[in-house]
Amino acid sequence: FERALSLRRLGDMDGCERDLLAALELCQPDAWLYAVARKELGVTHHARRAIDAARACYEAALAAARTLADQRLEALLIGNLGALAHDTGRFEEAAESYHQALELLRAVGDTRKEGLYLMNLGILEQEEGRHARASKHYRRALTLAEEAGDRRYQAIVLGSLGVLAHETGDADAALALHERALTLLLQVGDAYSQALCRARIAAALTATAATEGGAEILARA
Numbered sequence: 083f084e085r086a087l088s089l090r091r092l093g094d095m096d097g098c099e100r101d102l103l104a105a106l107e108l109c110q111p112d113a114w115l116y117a118v119a120r121k122e123l124g125v126t127h128h129a130r131r132a133i134d135a136a137r138a139c140y141e142a143a144l145a146a147a148r149t150l151a152d153q154r155l156e157a158l159l160i161g162n163l164g165a166l167a168h169d170t171g172r173f174e175e176a177a178e179s180y181h182q183a184l185e186l187l188r189a190v191g192d193t194r195k196e197g198l199y200l201m202n203l204g205i206l207e208q209e210e211g212r213h214a215r216a217s218k219h220y221r222r223a224l225t226l227a228e229e230a231g232d233r234r235y236q237a238i239v240l241g242s243l244g245v246l247a248h249e250t251g252d253a254d255a256a257l258a259l260h261e262r263a264l265t266l267l268l269q270v271g272d273a274y275s276q277a278l279c280r281a282r283i284a285a286a287l288t289a290t291a292a293t294e295g296g297a298e299i300l301a302r303a
Contacts, residue, residue, distance in 0.1 A: 083109070083119055091234075093273040098126050114155075115145035120158060128166065130276075137166055145218060154195075157186035161199045168206060177206055194235070197226030201239050210247055216246055233276070237266035241279055253289035255282070260286060277303045 086101035102123045109115040124139030140162050143191035164179025180203045187196045204219030220243045227235035245260035260283045267276045287296035300301040 083115070083122070085125075087122065090129070091270075091272050091274075095126060095130055097254065098099065101144070102126060104185070109175060110129070113146060113148055114152065115288045117150065117152075117155060120146070121155070121162070125193075128162070128169075133166060133170060134202065137163070140166070147184075153186050154190045154192055156182045157190070157192070158195060160186070161195075164199075165202060173210065177203065180206070192228040193226045194232055197223040197230070198236060200226070201235075201242055205242060208242075208249070213246060213250055217243070220246065233266045234270045234272055236268070237263040237279070238275065240283060241275075244282060248282075248286055248289065253286050256287035257283065257290065 127136035161183030161227035168176035240263035248256035284300035
């Protein structure tokens, strides 16, 4: 199970899925671990944009979490279902799920995951043109990620702030934010997020007329 999560962060989705399926076979007597493994298999399908497979995993794990009365796990699964709704353009459903997840996470005191879903809510606000509200959610999410000492989430939130800065016309600020994010991502070894971050740096460089540097870093991405 743990190796599967490490493989996913390194971008090896095939290896991750293989290990998670093996873990599911082994851990069925442990209802909680089985639910968590099912959730992570859903995350892996989600990353591959296999929407129906991800939803089936999340819903099965959610039913188990409710049977186990595990509010934290329930919150994560509601939030992940919200992310699926978000990805498929069902914004109202996504917002409702994010708010439900945040309420449960605050009840159990998980500020790290609270930051994650605040960031998702910020992305939703940004996509609907509410930039000030998006910025507020991102900055609170960044504070929570910093307090948790989670460099990967810090980087991801910095990237969202960078995208917002670029969208609102400040390419220089966007570049600075993405470079901060890349520094953190290089420390934690998240290959997928590094590639995405480099692409965003390239876009920001191009917007500041540094097209040669943008082309080089885009090729690395």
